[in-house]
Amino acid sequence: MFPQSVLSSPALSAASRLSDGSSRHSDLGHRTKSQPDFEIERPLKSATTTPKRPSARRQKSDYHAEHALRGSVLRLLTAKARPFTTSGRIPLDPSALVLFFRSKSGITHSLDFPINVDYDTPPALDVLIAACRPHQTAGINVYPDRDSLFYPPNLPLTATLEIANHPILDAVRNSLFPTLPIGHYLVTVRDRLEVVGSGCRMSPQPRTLRNDGRVATVVVTLPVQYRGGALIVRNSEGDEEKFFGGGKSELVEWTAFLAECEYEVETVQHGCRISISFAVHLKTYGPSVDPLITPSEHFLDLLSPVLTLSRGRKVAFYLTQDYSVNPADTIAESMVPHLKGSDSLLYHALKSFKLAPELHWAAGGYIWPIDCTVECGSDAVPESPTAAMMGFAPPFTSPSKRGGGMPARPMSYYGDPTEDEELDTMRTEADIIRLRVEESGAIALAEAEIFILSDWAPGPMTKERVYFASGGELEKLIVNVLMVTYVP
Numbered sequence: 001m002f003p004q005s006v007l008s009s010p011a012l013s014a015a016s017r018l019s020d021g022s023s024r025h026s027d028l029g030h031r032t033k034s035q036p037d038f039e040i041e042r043p044l045k046s047a048t049t050t051p052k053r054p055s056a057r058r059q060k061s062d063y064h065a066e067h068a069l070r071g072s073v074l075r076l077l078t079a080k081a082r083p084f085t086t087s088g089r090i091p092l093d094p095s096a097l098v099l100f101f102r103s104k105s106g107i108t109h110s111l112d113f114p115i116n117v118d119y120d121t122p123p124a125l126d127v128l129i130a131a132c133r134p135h136q137t138a139g140i141n142v143y144p145d146r147d148s149l150f151y152p153p154n155l156p157l158t159a160t161l162e163i164a165n166h167p168i169l170d171a172v173r174n175s176l177f178p179t180l181p182i183g184h185y186l187v188t189v190r191d192r193l194e195v196v197g198s199g200c201r202m203s204p205q206p207r208t209l210r211n212d213g214r215v216a217t218v219v220v221t222l223p224v225q226y227r228g229g230a231l232i233v234r235n236s237e238g239d240e241e242k243f244f245g246g247g248k249s250e251l252v253e254w255t256a257f258l259a260e261c262e263y264e265v266e267t268v269q270h271g272c273r274i275s276i277s278f279a280v281h282l283k284t285y286g287p288s289v290d291p292l293i294t295p296s297e298h299f300l301d302l303l304s305p306v307l308t309l310s311r312g313r314k315v316a317f318y319l320t321q322d323y324s325v326n327p328a329d330t331i332a333e334s335m336v337p338h339l340k341g342s343d344s345l346l347y348h349a350l351k352s353f354k355l356a357p358e359l360h361w362a363a364g365g366y367i368w369p370i371d372c373t374v375e376c377g378s379d380a381v382p383e384s385p386t387a388a389m390m391g392f393a394p395p396f397t398s399p400s401k402r403g404g405g406m407p408a409r410p411m412s413y414y415g416d417p418t419e420d421e422e423l424d425t426m427r428t429e430a431d432i433i434r435l436r437v438e439e440s441g442a443i444a445l446a447e448a449e450i451f452i453l454s455d456w457a458p459g460p461m462t463k464e465r466v467y468f469a470s471g472g473e474l475e476k477l478i479v480n481v482l483m484v485t486y487v488p
Helices: 063-081 123-131 168-176 297-308 332-338 341-352 385-390 417-439
Strands: 085-089 098-102 108-112 157-159 184-197 202-205 216-221 226-228 231-234 240-243 253-258 262-265 268-284 313-318 358-363 450-452 464-470 473-487
Touching: 063 297, 063 341, 085 168, 085 240, 098 123, 108 123, 123 184, 168 184, 168 216, 168 253, 168 341, 184 216, 231 253, 240 297, 297 341, 332 358, 332 473, 341 473, 417 464, 450 473
Parallel strands: 313 450
Antiparallel strands: 085 253, 098 108, 098 157, 184 268, 202 262, 216 253, 216 268, 226 268, 231 240, 231 262, 313 473, 358 473, 464 473
Protein backbone atom coordinates (compact mmCIF):
# COMPACT_ATOMS: atom_id res chain seq x y z
CA MET A 1 0.00 0.00 0.00
CA PHE A 2 1.57 3.28 -1.05
CA PRO A 3 1.86 6.20 1.42
CA GLN A 4 -0.14 9.36 0.81
CA SER A 5 3.06 11.36 0.50
CA VAL A 6 6.62 10.26 -0.11
CA LEU A 7 7.77 12.37 2.84
CA SER A 8 5.83 10.06 5.14
CA SER A 9 7.17 6.85 3.59
CA PRO A 10 8.95 4.30 5.82
CA ALA A 11 12.28 5.66 6.97
CA LEU A 12 15.49 4.12 5.73
CA SER A 13 18.78 3.56 7.46
CA ALA A 14 21.60 5.99 7.11
CA ALA A 15 23.57 3.46 5.08
CA SER A 16 20.96 3.55 2.31
CA ARG A 17 21.32 7.22 1.60
CA LEU A 18 23.18 8.47 -1.42
CA SER A 19 24.69 11.89 -1.74
CA ASP A 20 23.13 13.89 -4.58
CA GLY A 21 26.48 14.98 -5.89
CA SER A 22 26.05 18.56 -4.69
CA SER A 23 27.20 18.06 -1.08
CA ARG A 24 30.28 19.88 -0.03
CA HIS A 25 32.39 20.56 3.05
CA SER A 26 31.41 23.73 4.80
CA ASP A 27 33.04 25.90 7.39
CA LEU A 28 29.76 27.57 8.24
CA GLY A 29 29.40 26.93 11.96
CA HIS A 30 27.26 24.01 13.02
CA ARG A 31 26.20 22.77 9.55
CA THR A 32 26.61 19.13 8.68
CA LYS A 33 29.25 18.40 6.10
CA SER A 34 26.90 16.60 3.69
CA GLN A 35 24.42 19.49 3.41
CA PRO A 36 24.61 21.66 0.24
CA ASP A 37 24.62 25.44 0.29
CA PHE A 38 21.61 27.56 -0.56
CA GLU A 39 21.81 29.30 -3.93
CA ILE A 40 21.13 33.02 -3.57
CA GLU A 41 20.96 35.74 -6.25
CA ARG A 42 22.29 39.04 -4.94
CA PRO A 43 22.88 42.45 -6.55
CA LEU A 44 26.24 42.66 -8.31
CA LYS A 45 29.07 44.00 -6.15
CA SER A 46 32.54 45.18 -7.03
CA ALA A 47 34.33 42.62 -4.88
CA THR A 48 33.91 38.97 -5.73
CA THR A 49 34.94 35.98 -3.69
CA THR A 50 36.62 32.85 -4.93
CA PRO A 51 34.11 29.98 -5.23
CA LYS A 52 34.67 27.06 -2.96
CA ARG A 53 35.95 23.87 -4.41
CA PRO A 54 33.51 21.00 -3.85
CA SER A 55 34.76 18.08 -1.88
CA ALA A 56 35.64 14.86 -3.66
CA ARG A 57 34.83 12.63 -0.67
CA ARG A 58 32.22 9.96 -1.42
CA GLN A 59 30.71 7.12 0.50
CA LYS A 60 32.51 3.81 0.13
CA SER A 61 29.61 1.43 0.85
CA ASP A 62 28.90 -0.98 -1.98
CA TYR A 63 30.89 0.85 -4.65
CA HIS A 64 30.02 -1.64 -7.38
CA ALA A 65 26.26 -1.25 -6.89
CA GLU A 66 26.61 2.54 -6.87
CA HIS A 67 28.52 2.55 -10.15
CA ALA A 68 25.94 0.24 -11.73
CA LEU A 69 23.16 2.57 -10.60
CA ARG A 70 25.00 5.67 -11.85
CA GLY A 71 25.59 4.04 -15.23
CA SER A 72 21.89 3.23 -15.55
CA VAL A 73 20.96 6.76 -14.48
CA LEU A 74 23.35 8.24 -17.06
CA ARG A 75 21.81 6.23 -19.91
CA LEU A 76 18.33 7.11 -18.71
CA LEU A 77 19.06 10.84 -18.46
CA THR A 78 20.74 10.85 -21.88
CA ALA A 79 17.61 9.38 -23.49
CA LYS A 80 15.41 11.70 -21.44
CA ALA A 81 17.29 14.80 -22.58
CA ARG A 82 17.01 14.01 -26.32
CA PRO A 83 13.61 12.46 -27.09
CA PHE A 84 12.94 12.09 -30.81
CA THR A 85 9.80 9.94 -30.68
CA THR A 86 6.55 9.74 -28.75
CA SER A 87 3.50 7.51 -29.03
CA GLY A 88 0.06 6.84 -27.60
CA ARG A 89 -3.48 5.72 -28.31
CA ILE A 90 -6.53 7.56 -29.61
CA PRO A 91 -9.68 7.16 -27.48
CA LEU A 92 -11.87 6.36 -30.47
CA ASP A 93 -14.50 3.70 -31.08
CA PRO A 94 -13.09 1.73 -34.07
CA SER A 95 -16.59 1.09 -35.40
CA ALA A 96 -16.96 4.84 -36.00
CA LEU A 97 -13.98 4.83 -38.37
CA VAL A 98 -14.68 4.58 -42.12
CA LEU A 99 -12.21 4.93 -44.99
CA PHE A 100 -13.47 6.19 -48.37
CA PHE A 101 -11.32 5.74 -51.49
CA ARG A 102 -11.65 5.55 -55.27
CA SER A 103 -10.26 2.67 -57.27
CA LYS A 104 -8.50 2.94 -60.64
CA SER A 105 -11.82 2.27 -62.41
CA GLY A 106 -13.35 5.37 -60.83
CA ILE A 107 -15.66 3.55 -58.43
CA THR A 108 -15.81 4.84 -54.85
CA HIS A 109 -15.56 2.28 -52.07
CA SER A 110 -15.90 2.41 -48.31
CA LEU A 111 -13.93 0.31 -45.84
CA ASP A 112 -15.41 -0.18 -42.37
CA PHE A 113 -13.41 -0.90 -39.24
CA PRO A 114 -12.41 -2.80 -37.18
CA ILE A 115 -11.12 -5.61 -39.42
CA ASN A 116 -10.13 -9.08 -38.27
CA VAL A 117 -8.71 -11.02 -41.19
CA ASP A 118 -8.93 -14.27 -39.22
CA TYR A 119 -12.69 -14.23 -39.55
CA ASP A 120 -13.43 -12.26 -42.70
CA THR A 121 -11.66 -10.09 -45.27
CA PRO A 122 -13.88 -7.30 -46.62
CA PRO A 123 -13.94 -7.10 -50.46
CA ALA A 124 -13.12 -3.39 -50.17
CA LEU A 125 -9.80 -4.30 -48.55
CA ASP A 126 -8.84 -6.38 -51.59
CA VAL A 127 -9.79 -3.47 -53.88
CA LEU A 128 -7.69 -1.08 -51.76
CA ILE A 129 -4.63 -3.34 -51.91
CA ALA A 130 -5.06 -3.76 -55.69
CA ALA A 131 -5.07 0.02 -56.14
CA CYS A 132 -1.80 0.52 -54.22
CA ARG A 133 1.72 0.69 -55.63
CA PRO A 134 5.03 -0.60 -54.17
CA HIS A 135 7.37 1.78 -52.37
CA GLN A 136 10.23 3.24 -54.40
CA THR A 137 12.70 2.24 -51.68
CA ALA A 138 12.02 -1.50 -52.06
CA GLY A 139 15.28 -3.38 -52.53
CA ILE A 140 16.21 -5.01 -55.82
CA ASN A 141 16.21 -8.44 -54.15
CA VAL A 142 12.72 -8.01 -52.72
CA TYR A 143 10.08 -10.01 -54.51
CA PRO A 144 7.22 -7.90 -55.94
CA ASP A 145 4.62 -9.78 -53.92
CA ARG A 146 6.50 -8.97 -50.67
CA ASP A 147 6.82 -5.23 -51.17
CA SER A 148 5.12 -2.74 -48.89
CA LEU A 149 2.52 -0.64 -50.67
CA PHE A 150 1.19 2.90 -50.60
CA TYR A 151 -2.02 4.37 -51.97
CA PRO A 152 -1.38 6.62 -55.03
CA PRO A 153 -1.60 10.30 -54.08
CA ASN A 154 -3.50 11.13 -57.29
CA LEU A 155 -6.52 9.03 -56.23
CA PRO A 156 -9.06 10.49 -53.77
CA LEU A 157 -8.82 9.22 -50.20
CA THR A 158 -10.53 10.41 -47.05
CA ALA A 159 -11.29 9.02 -43.59
CA THR A 160 -13.59 9.91 -40.74
CA LEU A 161 -10.50 10.08 -38.53
CA GLU A 162 -9.19 13.64 -38.07
CA ILE A 163 -6.29 13.93 -35.66
CA ALA A 164 -7.14 17.61 -35.23
CA ASN A 165 -10.19 16.41 -33.26
CA HIS A 166 -7.90 14.71 -30.75
CA PRO A 167 -5.17 16.32 -28.61
CA ILE A 168 -2.38 14.47 -30.39
CA LEU A 169 -0.62 17.65 -31.52
CA ASP A 170 -0.55 18.90 -27.92
CA ALA A 171 1.19 15.70 -26.93
CA VAL A 172 3.66 16.05 -29.82
CA ARG A 173 4.40 19.66 -28.92
CA ASN A 174 4.97 18.91 -25.21
CA SER A 175 7.19 15.92 -25.95
CA LEU A 176 9.20 16.88 -29.04
CA PHE A 177 8.96 20.70 -29.09
CA PRO A 178 8.89 21.84 -25.43
CA THR A 179 10.63 25.17 -26.18
CA LEU A 180 8.36 26.21 -29.04
CA PRO A 181 7.74 29.98 -28.66
CA ILE A 182 4.30 31.42 -28.09
CA GLY A 183 2.53 32.12 -31.37
CA HIS A 184 3.93 29.04 -33.11
CA TYR A 185 1.56 26.18 -33.84
CA LEU A 186 1.71 22.66 -35.21
CA VAL A 187 -0.62 21.70 -38.05
CA THR A 188 -0.95 18.43 -39.96
CA VAL A 189 -1.43 17.49 -43.59
CA ARG A 190 -2.32 13.93 -44.57
CA ASP A 191 0.66 12.34 -46.26
CA ARG A 192 -0.21 8.86 -47.52
CA LEU A 193 -1.76 5.52 -46.69
CA GLU A 194 0.64 2.57 -46.41
CA VAL A 195 -0.17 -1.15 -46.48
CA VAL A 196 2.10 -3.99 -45.34
CA GLY A 197 0.54 -7.39 -45.96
CA SER A 198 1.33 -10.77 -44.50
CA GLY A 199 4.92 -11.83 -45.22
CA CYS A 200 5.86 -8.31 -46.35
CA ARG A 201 8.02 -5.62 -44.78
CA MET A 202 8.76 -1.96 -45.41
CA SER A 203 12.38 -1.10 -46.15
CA PRO A 204 13.87 2.04 -44.51
CA GLN A 205 12.19 5.25 -45.65
CA PRO A 206 14.94 7.92 -45.57
CA ARG A 207 14.12 11.51 -44.66
CA THR A 208 15.21 12.67 -48.12
CA LEU A 209 11.90 11.32 -49.45
CA ARG A 210 10.02 13.86 -47.30
CA ASN A 211 11.41 17.23 -48.40
CA ASP A 212 8.20 19.19 -47.82
CA GLY A 213 9.35 21.38 -44.92
CA ARG A 214 7.80 19.21 -42.21
CA VAL A 215 9.17 19.21 -38.67
CA ALA A 216 7.73 15.83 -37.66
CA THR A 217 5.66 12.90 -38.88
CA VAL A 218 2.69 11.23 -37.19
CA VAL A 219 1.82 7.65 -38.15
CA VAL A 220 -1.65 6.39 -37.16
CA THR A 221 -2.15 2.62 -37.28
CA LEU A 222 -5.69 1.71 -38.29
CA PRO A 223 -7.61 -1.00 -36.33
CA VAL A 224 -6.77 -4.07 -38.43
CA GLN A 225 -5.68 -7.36 -36.87
CA TYR A 226 -2.04 -8.29 -37.57
CA ARG A 227 0.97 -9.88 -35.89
CA GLY A 228 4.57 -8.70 -36.13
CA GLY A 229 5.23 -5.56 -38.18
CA ALA A 230 7.06 -3.54 -35.50
CA LEU A 231 7.73 0.10 -36.43
CA ILE A 232 11.41 1.06 -36.13
CA VAL A 233 12.39 4.74 -35.93
CA ARG A 234 16.04 5.78 -36.20
CA ASN A 235 17.41 9.31 -35.72
CA SER A 236 20.38 10.94 -37.43
CA GLU A 237 22.78 9.73 -34.72
CA GLY A 238 21.78 6.10 -35.17
CA ASP A 239 19.70 5.82 -31.98
CA GLU A 240 16.79 3.48 -32.49
CA GLU A 241 13.30 3.16 -31.02
CA LYS A 242 11.02 0.20 -31.71
CA PHE A 243 7.23 0.30 -31.39
CA PHE A 244 5.66 -3.13 -31.45
CA GLY A 245 2.09 -1.88 -31.41
CA GLY A 246 -0.90 -3.81 -30.22
CA GLY A 247 -1.83 -5.20 -33.62
CA LYS A 248 -5.38 -5.48 -32.29
CA SER A 249 -8.50 -4.59 -34.20
CA GLU A 250 -9.91 -2.53 -31.32
CA LEU A 251 -6.91 -0.20 -30.90
CA VAL A 252 -6.07 3.02 -32.77
CA GLU A 253 -2.42 3.77 -32.04
CA TRP A 254 -0.20 6.63 -33.15
CA THR A 255 3.54 7.30 -33.24
CA ALA A 256 5.27 10.64 -33.86
CA PHE A 257 8.93 11.27 -34.68
CA LEU A 258 11.09 14.19 -35.81
CA ALA A 259 11.61 14.94 -39.49
CA GLU A 260 15.30 14.00 -39.29
CA CYS A 261 14.39 10.37 -38.58
CA GLU A 262 13.95 7.45 -40.94
CA TYR A 263 11.53 4.61 -40.31
CA GLU A 264 10.84 1.08 -41.43
CA VAL A 265 8.43 -1.76 -40.64
CA GLU A 266 9.52 -5.29 -39.81
CA THR A 267 7.95 -8.28 -41.53
CA VAL A 268 4.26 -8.76 -40.82
CA GLN A 269 3.86 -12.39 -39.84
CA HIS A 270 0.10 -12.55 -40.13
CA GLY A 271 -2.72 -10.20 -41.09
CA CYS A 272 -2.37 -6.77 -42.67
CA ARG A 273 -0.90 -3.57 -41.26
CA ILE A 274 -2.57 -0.38 -42.56
CA SER A 275 -1.45 3.08 -41.46
CA ILE A 276 -1.99 6.70 -42.44
CA SER A 277 0.91 9.14 -42.06
CA PHE A 278 0.54 12.87 -41.47
CA ALA A 279 3.13 15.58 -42.08
CA VAL A 280 3.48 18.00 -39.13
CA HIS A 281 4.33 21.57 -40.15
CA LEU A 282 5.25 24.58 -38.03
CA LYS A 283 3.05 27.63 -38.61
CA THR A 284 2.71 31.08 -37.09
CA TYR A 285 -0.62 32.86 -37.15
CA GLY A 286 0.10 35.77 -34.86
CA PRO A 287 -0.92 36.35 -31.58
CA SER A 288 -1.51 20.20 -19.66
CA VAL A 289 0.61 17.62 -20.63
CA ASP A 290 -1.68 15.32 -22.53
CA PRO A 291 -2.32 11.91 -21.02
CA LEU A 292 -2.02 10.31 -24.45
CA ILE A 293 1.75 10.27 -24.04
CA THR A 294 3.19 6.76 -23.76
CA PRO A 295 6.96 6.39 -23.20
CA SER A 296 8.72 4.10 -25.64
CA GLU A 297 9.78 0.58 -24.72
CA HIS A 298 13.43 1.62 -24.99
CA PHE A 299 13.01 4.42 -22.45
CA LEU A 300 11.12 2.14 -20.06
CA ASP A 301 13.92 -0.42 -20.40
CA LEU A 302 16.42 2.25 -19.33
CA LEU A 303 14.29 3.25 -16.34
CA SER A 304 13.68 -0.33 -15.18
CA PRO A 305 17.19 -1.07 -13.78
CA VAL A 306 17.24 2.30 -12.03
CA LEU A 307 14.05 1.43 -10.16
CA THR A 308 15.21 -2.14 -9.52
CA LEU A 309 18.40 -0.90 -7.84
CA SER A 310 16.39 1.63 -5.82
CA ARG A 311 13.86 -0.72 -4.22
CA GLY A 312 12.79 0.31 -0.74
CA ARG A 313 13.95 3.89 -1.23
CA LYS A 314 12.44 7.27 -1.91
CA VAL A 315 14.12 8.46 -5.12
CA ALA A 316 14.02 11.88 -6.73
CA PHE A 317 14.90 13.49 -10.07
CA TYR A 318 15.46 17.19 -10.68
CA LEU A 319 13.15 18.83 -13.20
CA THR A 320 14.99 20.53 -16.07
CA GLN A 321 12.46 22.73 -17.91
CA ASP A 322 11.55 26.37 -17.23
CA TYR A 323 8.02 26.95 -15.91
CA SER A 324 8.17 30.57 -14.65
CA VAL A 325 6.12 30.05 -11.50
CA ASN A 326 6.44 31.65 -8.06
CA PRO A 327 7.15 29.05 -5.36
CA ALA A 328 5.87 31.52 -2.74
CA ASP A 329 2.38 31.55 -4.29
CA THR A 330 1.83 27.97 -5.49
CA ILE A 331 2.70 24.43 -4.51
CA ALA A 332 4.98 22.41 -6.77
CA GLU A 333 2.37 19.68 -7.33
CA SER A 334 0.18 22.16 -9.24
CA MET A 335 2.76 22.08 -12.06
CA VAL A 336 1.90 18.47 -13.03
CA PRO A 337 -0.58 19.43 -15.82
CA HIS A 338 2.05 21.79 -17.27
CA LEU A 339 5.02 19.42 -17.37
CA LYS A 340 6.76 19.43 -20.74
CA GLY A 341 9.63 17.89 -22.64
CA SER A 342 11.89 15.54 -20.70
CA ASP A 343 10.03 16.20 -17.43
CA SER A 344 6.75 15.04 -18.95
CA LEU A 345 8.44 11.95 -20.41
CA LEU A 346 9.88 10.92 -17.04
CA TYR A 347 6.62 11.60 -15.17
CA HIS A 348 4.59 9.38 -17.49
CA ALA A 349 7.28 6.69 -17.41
CA LEU A 350 7.06 6.52 -13.60
CA LYS A 351 3.28 6.33 -13.92
CA SER A 352 3.71 3.39 -16.30
CA PHE A 353 5.38 1.47 -13.45
CA LYS A 354 2.35 2.13 -11.21
CA LEU A 355 4.34 4.55 -9.04
CA ALA A 356 3.01 7.79 -7.53
CA PRO A 357 5.46 10.62 -8.40
CA GLU A 358 5.08 13.90 -6.52
CA LEU A 359 6.56 17.35 -7.10
CA HIS A 360 8.26 19.16 -4.22
CA TRP A 361 10.14 22.44 -3.87
CA ALA A 362 13.78 21.99 -2.81
CA ALA A 363 16.71 24.30 -2.03
CA GLY A 364 20.01 24.06 -0.20
CA GLY A 365 19.61 20.45 0.88
CA TYR A 366 16.07 21.02 2.16
CA ILE A 367 12.72 19.88 0.76
CA TRP A 368 9.25 21.29 1.39
CA PRO A 369 6.22 19.03 1.97
CA ILE A 370 3.91 18.51 -0.98
CA ASP A 371 1.29 20.94 0.35
CA CYS A 372 3.66 23.78 1.31
CA THR A 373 4.85 26.87 -0.50
CA VAL A 374 8.29 28.43 -0.03
CA GLU A 375 8.48 31.22 2.54
CA CYS A 376 11.70 32.95 3.52
CA GLY A 377 10.30 35.58 5.89
CA SER A 378 11.96 38.95 6.41
CA ASP A 379 14.62 40.54 8.57
CA ALA A 380 12.28 41.15 11.49
CA VAL A 381 11.56 37.74 12.96
CA PRO A 382 10.76 37.04 16.63
CA GLU A 383 13.54 36.12 18.98
CA SER A 384 13.83 32.38 19.46
CA PRO A 385 16.03 30.14 21.62
CA THR A 386 17.66 28.83 18.47
CA ALA A 387 18.65 32.32 17.41
CA ALA A 388 19.96 33.10 20.87
CA MET A 389 22.08 29.96 20.87
CA MET A 390 23.61 30.96 17.55
CA GLY A 391 24.42 34.42 18.86
CA PHE A 392 21.97 36.39 16.70
CA ALA A 393 20.54 39.69 17.74
CA PRO A 394 16.70 39.62 17.94
CA PRO A 395 16.24 41.73 14.78
CA PHE A 396 17.98 40.06 11.81
CA THR A 397 19.73 43.12 10.52
CA SER A 398 22.82 43.16 8.39
CA PRO A 399 25.75 41.54 10.19
CA SER A 400 27.95 44.50 9.34
CA LYS A 401 25.56 46.81 11.22
CA ARG A 402 25.34 44.65 14.37
CA GLY A 403 27.35 45.81 17.29
CA GLY A 404 27.38 43.08 19.89
CA GLY A 405 25.22 40.34 18.40
CA MET A 406 28.09 37.90 17.95
CA PRO A 407 31.16 37.39 20.06
CA ALA A 408 34.29 39.12 18.89
CA ARG A 409 36.58 37.01 16.76
CA PRO A 410 40.16 36.86 18.05
CA MET A 411 42.85 38.32 15.83
CA SER A 412 44.86 35.83 13.84
CA TYR A 413 48.43 36.42 12.78
CA TYR A 414 47.94 34.05 9.86
CA GLY A 415 44.59 35.16 8.44
CA ASP A 416 43.37 38.24 6.60
CA PRO A 417 40.93 40.28 8.78
CA THR A 418 38.88 41.08 5.67
CA GLU A 419 38.48 37.41 4.83
CA ASP A 420 37.54 36.64 8.43
CA GLU A 421 34.84 39.31 8.33
CA GLU A 422 33.45 37.95 5.03
CA LEU A 423 33.46 34.43 6.48
CA ASP A 424 31.51 35.63 9.53
CA THR A 425 29.02 37.39 7.25
CA MET A 426 28.53 34.30 5.07
CA ARG A 427 28.15 32.10 8.16
CA THR A 428 25.55 34.39 9.67
CA GLU A 429 23.54 34.82 6.45
CA ALA A 430 23.49 31.07 5.80
CA ASP A 431 22.30 30.36 9.34
CA ILE A 432 19.58 33.00 9.04
CA ILE A 433 18.31 31.54 5.75
CA ARG A 434 18.41 28.03 7.18
CA LEU A 435 16.40 29.13 10.19
CA ARG A 436 13.79 30.77 7.97
CA VAL A 437 13.58 27.70 5.72
CA GLU A 438 13.08 25.37 8.66
CA GLU A 439 10.40 27.63 10.14
CA SER A 440 8.53 27.53 6.82
CA GLY A 441 8.14 23.75 7.12
CA ALA A 442 11.09 22.45 5.08
CA ILE A 443 13.09 19.46 6.30
CA ALA A 444 16.56 18.24 5.36
CA LEU A 445 16.86 15.76 2.51
CA ALA A 446 18.86 13.45 4.79
CA GLU A 447 16.09 13.51 7.36
CA ALA A 448 13.48 12.79 4.67
CA GLU A 449 15.57 9.81 3.50
CA ILE A 450 15.37 10.94 -0.15
CA PHE A 451 17.79 9.43 -2.64
CA ILE A 452 18.72 11.96 -5.37
CA LEU A 453 19.32 10.37 -8.81
CA SER A 454 21.59 12.50 -10.98
CA ASP A 455 24.70 12.29 -13.11
CA TRP A 456 28.17 12.77 -11.64
CA ALA A 457 28.06 16.34 -12.96
CA PRO A 458 24.41 17.50 -12.65
CA GLY A 459 23.11 19.18 -15.79
CA PRO A 460 20.52 21.97 -16.14
CA MET A 461 17.82 22.15 -13.49
CA THR A 462 14.57 24.07 -13.09
CA LYS A 463 15.31 27.27 -11.19
CA GLU A 464 12.52 29.35 -9.72
CA ARG A 465 13.05 32.38 -7.48
CA VAL A 466 11.60 33.54 -4.18
CA TYR A 467 12.19 37.13 -3.07
CA PHE A 468 13.16 37.91 0.50
CA ALA A 469 14.66 40.86 2.39
CA SER A 470 18.06 40.52 4.01
CA GLY A 471 20.22 43.29 5.40
CA GLY A 472 18.01 45.94 3.86
CA GLU A 473 18.39 44.45 0.38
CA LEU A 474 15.98 42.43 -1.77
CA GLU A 475 17.51 39.08 -2.66
CA LYS A 476 16.26 35.92 -4.38
CA LEU A 477 16.47 32.36 -3.13
CA ILE A 478 16.95 29.84 -5.96
CA VAL A 479 14.46 26.98 -5.62
CA ASN A 480 14.55 23.72 -7.60
CA VAL A 481 11.80 21.17 -8.21
CA LEU A 482 12.18 17.51 -7.29
CA MET A 483 10.08 14.69 -8.72
CA VAL A 484 9.93 12.27 -5.79
CA THR A 485 8.50 8.77 -5.64
CA TYR A 486 8.73 5.78 -3.35
CA VAL A 487 9.88 2.52 -4.98
CA PRO A 488 8.44 -0.45 -3.08
